[in-house]
Amino acid sequence: MAAPTVDRADAGAPAAVQTLTIAKAINSGLRAAMEADPKVIVMGEDVGKLGGVFRITDGLQKDFGEQRVLDTPLAESGIVGTAVGLALRGYRPVCEIQFDGFIFPAFDQIVSQVAKLHYRTQGRLKLPIVIRVPYGGGIGAVEHHSESPEGYFAHTAGLKVVTCSNPADAHWMIQQAIACDDPVLFFEPKRRYYEKGQVDTTAAPGPLFASRVLREGTDVTIAAYGPVVRTALEAAAAAEEDGRSLAVVDLRSLSPLDLGPVYESVRRTGRLVVVSEAPGEASLASHIAAQVQQECFYSLQAPVLRVTGYDTPYPPAKLEEEFLPDLDRVLDAADRSMAW
């Protein structure tokens, strides 16, 4: 599958190529999955008539009915806990958690049951559950609406955790997550929901649990995921004007992590900056840094640097610009890496 930044909208493009926002692309992916498999059901708060607070499930209840698109009572533990039972009964539930900060009432069900039933029964029980979570900051919201809790789930064995950064991935990855027999946490970069890109709805997608090099480079490798992938690409474009070549790897899968392409790139550049919105302490970014120094020790010309959210609760919205990794902080880290 081509990188989404590649422009393919020219005359002669196949009819299956559409320009969609990430939000619409997830919607079309959900629709395709529901059409393909009658066992796929969507459940969550306000997912029916309203189409979800971000309209990701818009129109699905109208077309698939109330038994396949469930407006659930307002209880996240209930949503995920009943999804476990539904999955045991042969359904493939796709749960929507309304915002990142509201996943915690369901935390117990996710880490105690969703993550462990397959293991405890040595494979006799399968849990093909997808839990969709709009995540991350940058939308000026009040508290609990801007968090990046993916690390808690990547930390938990038995769960798979993925995140998309562009419409093509959004469209395909949601379908692949639903088709996966393991539970998948599907993190959606909410501040990128309305960014457009091209989606080829016929071309076969690449593997779900794989990272992808979006941009080759020779000076510094940037590893990023979700909402900050775009930030990393913008930093790479800005750096190029200054004659500096940044490689950008979109991790896509956070658990399992596919660091192969990162290692390869680091072996070429000798430098790595990991970018993530989540606080850095005991984080995915820390883990990636440790893995890379272990695998690429002799290739590294500078320590691995991390550009992350700070180790504080998410601040009031008027300060989020200072909190979130931005272009300047990524470029600054690249400079520091080069200066080593």
Next chain:
Amino acid sequence: MSSSEEWTHPGPDAVPATGAAPTAEQVIAGLKATDEGGSDLVQLLTPEGERVQHPDFAVDVTAEELRGLYRDMVLVRRVDREANALQRKGELGLWAPLLGQEAAQVGAGRAMRARDMAFPSYREHGVAWCRGVPPTDLLSMFRGTDQCGWDPVEHRFHPYTIVIGNQVLNATGYAMGQRFDGAVGDDGGEATMAFFGDGATSQGDVHEGFVWAAVYDAPVVFFCQNNQWAISEPTERQSRLPLYQRARGYGFPGIRVDGNDVLATLAVTRWALDQCRTGNGPVLIEAFTYRMDAHTTSDDPSRYRLSDELELWKLKDPIERVKVHLVKQQWADQEFFDHVELEAEELGARLREHCSSLEAPPAERIFSQVYAEGSPVVDAQRAEFLSYHAGFLGGER
């Protein structure tokens, strides 16, 4: 009514007295959940502004008191409308309107005494008013300049809670503490109020709060504002049973009050708080009301509810009925109404002015007060942050 034992409650099989017994289909469709409760609904002032009596909840209000409640509701509504307009002008990131819920909140808020404690969710602007929180202090969270604009200890009004249901357990624990401290037992005792919505009643935290409060006889009034909707989901998405009837299952009284009737809400809440402060344990109040505006300024109710419903509820406006009653009783003249209106204008102007003066705090606020005893990690990050910013010309980026 003096003790919870005396509280007569419909038996477990009883259906609310609505006249004709509902069909099984109606029950299954969840229609009971939004039924007004018939004779179980406590009302003291009809939508037409007539005073009616209730055997258990008599209340005597003087003309002055009723004028006070009227004034509270008008001013609270103005705060709400002004903040809503400020959001539309881009001055606030978000607002959660209380339009239509003034009586529920003012009735409950005015029933509280100074020593009582309140745990709100995020729409309790009217309760905040009654707790003496300056309305201007409500704006900072919605403007994104801070996360709690008031001193929760001074006002005995906890920070707004966004995560649905969380505060119900917190309130219960606080009330347990009141009891452990011996602060209940007679008329001078303390009590706690937990505010939440109909949707919240589905959350585990709320159920757990009910269990804890019952087990420990915590002096907590669970005040559920059933405004009929949890964003797009009607109450029957949360319950088959009228919510107030749930209390029975936990072993404490549940009362459904006309939440658009400030007198009934005041009377019922006073009763419930007295039950608590004198040591009779928790009470659930379901204030049956209606959210007249969107869930928040980000919501589009036209996608899920009919305007007919709104029109119906307009006839039950909580402020109008008090006004009619005041006029009928000759308890207030035009001069009074004009004066309140003027006050509302001034309050609105004050709010607008204050809002635009609310600046983003200095960026160091990100690192401030993460821990009570500090943290070397946060301290180091603050230092790094400051030196990084000092590197930009004049701190500009």
